[in-house]
Amino acid sequence: MPERLTIFAAASAPESLLIMLIGALFVLPAIIGYSAFAYFVFRGKATELRYD
Numbered sequence: 001m002p003e004r005l006t007i008f009a010a011a012s013a014p015e016s017l018l019i020m021l022i023g024a025l026f027v028l029p030a031i032i033g034y035s036a037f038a039y040f041v042f043r044g045k046a047t048e049l050r051y052d
Contacts, residue, residue, distance in 0.1 A: 011017070 012020075
């Protein structure tokens with residue numbers, strides 16, 4: 001049966017895809033911004049691990 005199923009037939013409803021797109025447009029920049037902020041805050045705090 002998988003050879004009869006197309007990508008268009010398996011896709012969700014257009015309304016659902018639109019809601020997911022809108023959610024991704026808000027969430028992804030927030031994740032990227034938080035990651036950049038975390039790197040900025042903790043930059044230079046760690047040093048190279050040495051076993052002297």
